[in-house]
Amino acid sequence: MDALAQSEKKFRILAENSPNAIFIDKKGKIVYANKKTEEITGYSREELYSPQFSFLNLVVPEEREKARKIYIELLTNGGTSLCECAIVDGHGGRKEILVNATVIPYEDEEAMLCIVTDITKIKETEKEVRKLNQYLESIIENANVWLDVLDEEGNIVIWNKAAEEISGYTKEEVVGHAKIWEWLYPDEEYRKKIFSKEMAMIKEGDVVENFETEIRAKDGKKKIISWHSKNLIDEEGRPIGLVALGIDITEMKQMQEKLMEHLKMASLGRLAAVVAHELNTPLANIAITAEYLASKIGEEHEEEIRIIKEEVKNASSIIKEILSFSRMGKIEWGEIDIKNVVESAIERVKKICDTNDIIIQNRVDSHKVLGDEQRLLQCFVNIIKNAVMAKDDKKDTHYVIIDLIEREKEEEVEIKIIDNGVGMDKNVQKDAMKPFFTTRPLGEGSGLGLFIANWIIKQHGGKISIESEKGKGTEVSILLHKVKK
Structure with a gap:
């Protein structure tokens, strides 16, 4: 008996100093509860030991039946159970707890030893982390620029909605492998050049801005993408992947080309107009001189005069075409x-x-x-x-x-x-x-x-x-x- 009393004394000392709530439930009534149980439940030991008190009644209504089934199953079959549930404490506050319950012998009968950990703050932190992750996922998914993340092997890890819309390939088609590069860059030599640059960035930690590549989208259309990329590193500074932002600049490039062509055409038109104007006068003089010579020389040089007239006519026709081009206005x-x-x-x-x-x-x-x-x-x-x-x-x-x-x-x-x-x-x-x-x-x-x-x-x-x-x-x-x- 002395040994048993000594053992119980040690248990109570350990229990009273435990950071977890510890209580013993016998036939649905609490027969022992440590100080931490008072703190977590919000009830004094006198209230906890009351015949009317039941720990199951603290469990929120939507989870109470599940907790009751676990309680009955443990008493019936013995063993240990670990479960999470929510309770409402004596002050009306909601708490998330983790209960480790074990069937033990107590005063010649079976009882249940429950060790309870308050995980409310952990759950709140998890909730905040989930909210933050959802927020980040929402930003990534709804960003109006192509965003993808590669692992160190070049496999796609993240592929957002803009990447789907620009490339035509869904995330289900591309995530988890590197086949996308064969699809976007069907030319093998060009693909090797692009892929080797990306792998070098991952290994060397390069930051690339305004790196332009031409992709072939799923519908066969060619698009020009301007990439801004940076490698990802782990806590020890080792490269583990790459994040890339892509902007579809196809329309901008086309507009630039059209503008350059328009400027080139305008310059060419002005030059053509000047040249045509400068040539018209001497050509007119040549034509008049040819007519004069024809009347003076006679038939001896008739063929030469005809050639001169024909060439003047051809030259005038060309000048007329040049002038027509130079005078084109708005459509x-x-x-x-x-x-x-x-x-x-x-x-x-x-x-x-x-x-x-x-x-x-x-x-x-x-x-x-x-x-x-x-x-x-x-x-x-x-x-x-x-x-x-x-x-x-x-x-x-x-x-x-x-x-x-x-x-x-x-x-x-x-x-x-x-x-x-x-x-x-x-x-x-x-x-x-x-x-x-x-x-x-x-x-x-x-x-x-x-x-x-x-x-x-x-x-x-x-x-x-x-x-x-x-x-x-x-x-x-x-x-x-x-x-x-």
């Missing part, structure tokens, strides 16, 4: 029937070119497009004229076909100008729309026809493309915006 937008434009262009070409042995077929039916009628007319005149003049003398028949393809699901129409003429090789195609580039003999062309046509179509928000093969002919495709119905 006069309107609804235009493209069929009428093509018909007018064909008639004009027939007046300036010999088309007697050339078949010109207009298959374009009535379609409304948005644009400037006079500029589009000039564009089609230039292209149809080129097609007519591309005649291959080795072929019996030269034809020029103008056709239209309507794209039902898109807001564009495609007009094709097809000829079976001499065609162009790849090098000529590459330079075909550059200013003053021509393959014709000196004096037979200004080299501005396709250049001006391309510029006009770009002003209309459209596109010109050329497909050609030497000896087989050329197909020029023009995309224009339809009038919405």
Whole structure:
């Protein structure tokens, strides 16, 4: 008995100094409670020892039945249970507790030893951490810039909504692996260059700003992204990954290119106007002198005089084309029937070119497009004229076909100008729309026809493309915006 009393004394000393609440429950009544139990429950020991007091009644109503089942199961089967629950203390305050309950023998009967830890502050901290994480996740997810995080192997860890919208790939498709780099950068050499730079940043701790790359989005469109990246390090300063912010600057780049092209065209137009003006006077003098010489010299030099007149005429035609380009002002937008434009262009070409042995077929039916009628007319005149003049003398028949393809699901129409003429090789195609580039003999062309046509179509928000093969002919495709119905 002395040993048992000594053991109980030691237990009470330890219990009274424990940072946890410790109490013994026997048949639903508390028969022992330490000082910390008073503090956590808000009840004095006299109240705790009262026959009417039940610890289960402190448990909040929504969790009480669960606690009761655990209590009964422990008394029935014995053992130990660890559970969390919320209680309302004697002062009306809510507390979160962790209860470690064990069935023990007590005064020749089974009782339950409960060790209770107040985890209210821990739970509040966890709640604040969750709120903070949710807040950070919300910022990351709803940021209007592409944000991704990579681990040290280059695998995607975080992929926000803007990254999904810009790239077209969802987080479910990309998180957990590095396949995204093959999708965004399909060119292997380019991909290796980008990936090696990112890995170097992770290892060396580089900070990169305004690093531009061209990606291919899921829909196949190319986009230019400006990256701002910094590596992530652990508590010991070791690199563990990379965070990257990406801004889609595709539209900005396009605007810059358009502005530069506009400035270049404006400068070229002013230069062309000055040059044309300066050349007109001497050409007029040459023409007058040629007429005078023709009347004085007679038939002996008639051919030479004819050549002079012809060259003056060609030069004047080129100057007229240059002046026409330099005087282009703002686009006069309107609804235009493209069929009428093509018909007018064909008639004009027939007046300036010999088309007697050339078949010109207009298959374009009535379609409304948005644009400037006079500029589009000039564009089609230039292209149809080129097609007519591309005649291959080795072929019996030269034809020029103008056709239209309507794209039902898109807001564009495609007009094709097809000829079976001499065609162009790849090098000529590459330079075909550059200013003053021509393959014709000196004096037979200004080299501005396709250049001006391309510029006009770009002003209309459209596109010109050329497909050609030497000896087989050329197909020029023009995309224009339809009038919405």
